[in-house]
Amino acid sequence: MKEQIEEIKKNSMKEIEKAEDLKVLQEIKVKYLGKKGELTQVLRGMGKLSNDERPIIGKLVNEVRDILEEEFNKKEEKLKSEELQKRLETENIDVTEPSKKTELGSIHPITQIIKEVEEIFLGMGYQIADGPEVEKTFYNFDQLNAPEDHPSRDLQDTFYITDDIILRSQTSPVQARVMEKQKPPIKIICPGAVYRSDAVDATHSPVFHQVEGLVVDKNISMTDLKGTLEMFAKKCLGENTKIRFRPHHFPFTEPSAEADVSCFVCGGKGCKVCKGEGWIELLGCGMVHPNVLRNCGIDPNEYSGFAFGFGVERIAMAKFGIEDLRLLYENDVRFLKQF
Numbered sequence: 248m249k250e251q252i253e254e255i256k257k258n259s260m261k262e263i264e265k266a267e268d269l270k271v272l273q274e275i276k277v278k279y280l281g282k283k284g285e286l287t288q289v290l291r292g293m294g295k296l297s298n299d300e301r302p303i304i305g306k307l308v309n310e311v312r313d314i315l316e317e318e319f320n321k322k323e324e325k326l327k328s329e330e331l332q333k334r335l336e337t338e339n340i341d342v343t344e345p346s347k348k349t350e351l352g353s354i355h356p357i358t359q360i361i362k363e364v365e366e367i368f369l370g371m372g373y374q375i376a377d378g379p380e381v382e383k384t385f386y387n388f389d390q391l392n393a394p395e396d397h398p399s400r401d402l403q404d405t406f407y408i409t410d411d412i413i414l415r416s417q418t419s420p421v422q423a424r425v426m427e428k429q430k431p432p433i434k435i436i437c438p439g440a441v442y443r444s445d446a447v448d449a450t451h452s453p454v455f456h457q458v459e460g461l462v463v464d465k466n467i468s469m470t471d472l473k474g475t476l477e478m479f480a481k482k483c484l485g486e487n488t489k490i491r492f493r494p495h496h497f498p499f500t501e502p503s504a505e506a507d508v509s510c511f512v513c514g515g516k517g518c519k520v521c522k523g524e525g526w527i528e529l530l531g532c533g534m535v536h537p538n539v540l541r542n543c544g545i546d547p548n549e550y551s552g553f554a555f556g557f558g559v560e561r562i563a564m565a566k567f568g569i570e571d572l573r574l575l576y577e578n579d580v581r582f583l584k585q586f
């Protein structure tokens with residue numbers, strides 16, 4: 248039996264040596280090491296051996312198998328690299344052939360507006376802040392002076408993850424997060440997605456975008472707010488844009504206002520875009536409530552501030568003349584290409 252094994256070893260080594268491609272090599276491997284291979288057959292016949300011989304022959308078979316396996320692997324590596332080398336030598340690329348045309352996308356209208364708004368405020372010395380979309384009720388409501396029974400806390404209006412974790416319903420919590428970390432002067436905007444439990448229609452979506460603004464320093468007054476918003480409106484919507492304030496209520500500002508801009512399509516005469524009003528509602532704003540400053544560790548006797556927040560979709564729709572909000576989320580390339 249020993250001779251038989253040596254014979255198998257000798258023959259197979261010779262064949263491996265001669266093999267010229269991977270397919271032949273694989274066949275040789277099956278012939279010797281496969282389930283019905285020669286070496287395997289030897290193992291099968293071991294039952295006939297005496298108890299003394301069996302371990303000796305067993306050991307030998309295993310040794311030979313290890314050696315053969317190593318030889319196969321080595322040869323396989325060698326053939327593979329030879330094949331690669333051959334391919335590299337014979338293959339060539341025609342660099343003069345015209346390339347496949349790649350379709351270039353365009354920047355989404357919402358992103359365009361956010362970028363534009365960022366540029367305008369960066370130009371006025373603002374920094375861009377960021378905050379989590381999965382937010383604590385503490386920041387979204389408590390720190391912003393929104394009482395326990397405030398309607399926006401309602402399950403119907405806000406997506407709750409747990410009792411005290413929500414998808415932020417506004418970008419305003421970023422105000423509190425910034426004030427906690429940074430002492431005045433503060434001058435930030437924060438663009439981002441917000442979530443509300445609204446059914447989808449032409450003017451509502453459960454996800455939309457806002458830009459929050461916050462300025463805190465000594466002697467900040469309502470005139471600073473108005474001047475800032477006017478500057479922003481002119482830069483974003485056109486030099487002739489006018490702005491007006493209407494009284495309003497927000498828990499985190501006192502006094503609070505809503506700001507409208509004169510219609511930049513008709514200039515205030517009344518048209519389809521402004522629905523005949525001559526004005527378009529733009530944003531919410533006000534002077535930061537002393538409670539909010541205090542909650543965030545800023546002394547309201549020393550500092551004051553203003554804040555504002557507006558919807559990005561609303562501006563995109565007005566500016567680009569988009570009549571249905573849903574178009575902004577369907578991502579139909581035929582629609583998006585127009586901007």
Ligand code: DAH
Pocket residue numbers: 416417418419459460497499500530531532533553554555556557
């Ligand atoms: N967070 C408000 C909303 O979602 C918008 C807003 C109003 C933000 C007044 C402000 C503000 O910063 O001062 O309707």
